[in-house]
Amino acid sequence: MPSTVIVGAGPAGVRAAETLVQAGIRPTVIDEASISGGQIYRRPPSVFRRDPNALYGFEAKRAGDQHRTFDNLRDQVDYWPNAAVWSAQGRTLSVVTETGPKELRWDRLILATGAMDRVVPFAGWTLPGVYTLGGAQVALKYQACAIGEHPVFIGTGPLLYLAAYQYAAAGVDVRAVLDTAPFAAKCRALPGLMSGGRTFLKGLYYVLRLRARGIQLAAGIRPVAVNPGPDGTVSGVVWHDRRGREKRTACDALAAGFGLRSETQLADLCGVSFVFDPVQRQWLPSQDGEGRADIEGVYLAGDGAAVKGADAAELSGARAAHALLYDLGRAESARELKALNRRLARSERFRRSLEAGAFPFPADLAAGAADDLMICRCEAVTAGELRKSVCELKATELNRAKAFTRLGMGRCQGRVCGPAAAEILAESLGVPLEAVGRLRGQAPVKPVPMTAFLDGAVS
Amino acid sequence: MGLAGHSQGQLRRVAATDRPRIAFTLDGALLEALEGDTILTAILTNSRYLRRFEFNGEPRAGFCLMGACQDCWVRQSDGMALRACTTLIESGMTLLTRGADGG
16 A cells, blocks of 8 residues: 655644545654644643643634544554654655654655744853743643743744743743834734734734733844853843843843744755745745645645644645645545635735734844854854855855854754854855755754664664 | 842743652752653753753753754763653653763
8 A cells, every 4th residue: 555654743734634534545644742733732741731721822722623633533544653754765764763763665745844933043042041932832831831930032923922922821920022023014014914814813912911911012122132140041131122222121031033944854855846935034845836846746734834824734734635635636636725725825915924024034133143153052153153164165055154164063953053044144145045055954854863773774 | 130039940830730749860969850741841940951062061951842953962871862852751860961971
């Protein structure tokens, strides 16, 4: 029987699995987590007893739907929890699983690999107590912990306000919410934002609730530095307000994030070609608009294909599965594809007004990193060393710069430093961002224990 | 600037504290965690950092908490490396903030 594999069990992966099972196909679903949900609908370990409304707020119903859907599919899929794909060669995935290393052949592959925060380094960002916005959310949802007693939320994007709201609702003393995007940008984006309907209203609600609690909200800011206390942990953050005046806010933790970036390494290793997306400022795996990549049998879905949010991820997960079914000769999927395409097109205007309008990425902040600022937190490479690789060693694209400086060569494989490094390199060279290319995916895409190589793979 | 009176750990529990307690050791000190904690949570509810950075010794306490940034690897006393944010704590674990080789 042909092998159909889904990588990821977040909103996109779950809907893809559901669609395939309904069509009588039994997919293998590979999940890095111990239980489905992805990051957005992350579930705590089973020993936690928590009210879903407290965990997911407005999204409790949707999260519950997702969880129930996948739990009900469990007998109809081969589910591999706690399993990480670390390489893809030809039509074989190398996977570290609970029971050891495995090689998995696929005939059809749906990549629903999700996204993580897009990071912009600023002074003090490697101090203990500084986390990504997504990380701050994971701490709360998955572990019922706050990242500190008095956190500040800084960066930009819808997640900034959502995470801060969730913390405030959990009783945490949120000190400030500091947004690099100017208020005027949000006003200009308003017509497009309103096309988001319920999603837009939720965002507005979070902002109003934060304001009603008396939490400081500032827009058009620039982060300057996280200040360490005597014990080397976070004691406060220095920032410039929209008029350039220096402000200081005492805090014991910082959540920082500047939108999301897609996890694209596996598509890369599968040989899918990439195109530059000027809105997301990232190279993304190319697809035909229905999730078909340009490698036969590979389909792309969810935020790992392009960041469009959880609701769109469910739709694009179902769409990738229907495209797969259509390609297998199931003509009835054509109608579903048409309907899904329509719904996804409707959400597109809202997404663009979020990404390009209301919460623009502060590329100048990333590009303007001070020479002594550590950009690569794995390998301790500074912005100055990166610039030197341009001036003295003539690095004209990211992979050359990586070879010269070790930036992006560490354990995270450039997931964290990649976006900022590209901005710095482009600025140093005086070329557009797309001209510096992208860090190539390299196996292992996640660290693997040596036993994965030594034990001899079994399938 | 600065805040007085923060708890000893970096992370602060806000709910679900009615779980069974688990004992583990960190750099030889006997500490307590709750069942269902990740190693990261277990350490950071007791401490402000969980490892020292290889290149300059600065303290690190994880970053992305979702298995992507790889900044929270710690070691067991037997040398086994564990990603703290995605591995659940088990009773009796003996964890080290510096590598088992002391590096």
